[in-house]
Amino acid sequence: MYPVMKNASRWNGYLFCGLLALMMIYSIPQLVTFASNEEETLSLYLDGQLSRKFEQKFDGDLPFKRSSISFWSDIRYVFFNEGESGVVVGRDDWLYSNEELLIPNKLDEVLSGHLKKIKTINDDLKAAGRDLIIVPVPLKAAIYPEHLKRPLDIRLAGLYQKFMRDLKSSNIKVVPLDSTFNDYKASHKSGAPLYLSRDTHWSPAGASLAAQTIATMYPDLVAGKSYQSATREITNYQGDLTNFVQASSWLAGSIRAPEEVPVYETVPIVDTTSPDALFGDVEQSIDLVGTSYSEIDAWNFHGFLQQSLARDVTSFSLKEKGPFVSMSQYMESDLAESDSASVIWEFPVRVLLMPDDRIESWQQALRNQF
Numbered sequence: 001m002y003p004v005m006k007n008a009s010r011w012n013g014y015l016f017c018g019l020l021a022l023m024m025i026y027s028i029p030q031l032v033t034f035a036s037n038e039e040e041t042l043s044l045y046l047d048g049q050l051s052r053k054f055e056q057k058f059d060g061d062l063p064f065k066r067s068s069i070s071f072w073s074d075i076r077y078v079f080f081n082e083g084e085s086g087v088v089v090g091r092d093d094w095l096y097s098n099e100e101l102l103i104p105n106k107l108d109e110v111l112s113g114h115l116k117k118i119k120t121i122n123d124d125l126k127a128a129g130r131d132l133i134i135v136p137v138p139l140k141a142a143i144y145p146e147h148l149k150r151p152l153d154i155r156l157a158g159l160y161q162k163f164m165r166d167l168k169s170s171n172i173k174v175v176p177l178d179s180t181f182n183d184y185k186a187s188h189k190s191g192a193p194l195y196l197s198r199d200t201h202w203s204p205a206g207a208s209l210a211a212q213t214i215a216t217m218y219p220d221l222v223a224g225k226s227y228q229s230a231t232r233e234i235t236n237y238q239g240d241l242t243n244f245v246q247a248s249s250w251l252a253g254s255i256r257a258p259e260e261v262p263v264y265e266t267v268p269i270v271d272t273t274s275p276d277a278l279f280g281d282v283e284q285s286i287d288l289v290g291t292s293y294s295e296i297d298a299w300n301f302h303g304f305l306q307q308s309l310a311r312d313v314t315s316f317s318l319k320e321k322g323p324f325v326s327m328s329q330y331m332e333s334d335l336a337e338s339d340s341a342s343v344i345w346e347f348p349v350r351v352l353l354m355p356d357d358r359i360e361s362w363q364q365a366l367r368n369q370f
Helices: 006-037 041-047 050-060 065-080 107-127 159-169 178-187 204-217 240-244 249-256 275-279 301-309 323-337 349-353 362-367
Strands: 087-089 095-097 131-137 227-237 259-268 286-289 313-315 342-348
Touching (some): 107 323, 131 159, 159 349, 204 259, 204 301, 259 301, 286 323, 323 342
Parallel strands (some): 131 342, 286 313, 286 342
Antiparallel strands (some): 087 095, 227 259
């Protein structure tokens, strides 16, 4: 028979009851304060929202929450060199989004599903008299794999070319950027990087090179209107991926430091001495549909595109929505009002790794029941 530690068991019970009592003493005043300050308490209770709102407030006001999160973040960073979920810590103060490094199950099926949607969009635009040109944005990890701590998976390394082949076999116009980006990187070893080291997106240098490549691939899109891009200022840009490194500043060091980014401004050049400038024909605009790569002013992709194509470009891009949502909104509400014959679709390749049928978390599924 094994020995029974009666004293230890008794003290464990005392400790457990004491913790419950402390939590009750702390929680009851919180509940009373919350109920007295909350409006429409009865309706929120009947809708099932009252307990959720209290849970959020209780969780936010919990003592030592910030210090506890910081402590565990320090432990993860020091011993495992990891950030929070959503980021992959690389070498030389480089950060990568895990969205472009997580390979879904049944990758081929996921890719086929996305390609099917793209084909449908291409057919719908063609029926509306529009010419679709897709500009796939390469994975940051595929262009700069040397800063990863592990070799890039061969499936990710070949994802871009596979996507190119699929689009071309479907007779969809495309602008391949991977070879151009790699050539630039090889010949500009000390030049500005094409992606920010601690942000998800490309840099102004990458956006400018992409715009030039579009003009080179499709010279028939180039018109005769002059634009000029110039550096307006140099700003310290806080990369979005640094938000996922919650370790203390004295531990994280320069990995959370902002990056110097030149901010460009693109303006039309009007020759007032030319009669054509005053009374000439108005060039037809081109529509740009895209994501934050196109919408965020810091990259100036919209401006660089106008300069490279020498014509007006109307942007219908959205941040934090993804290329399919941006295109869907464009086709539902903006297409009818546009007279553009061509639509340029900026498309981050990392989206191809995201399955359409994502499984909801149990909390989201529970919320959707009410």
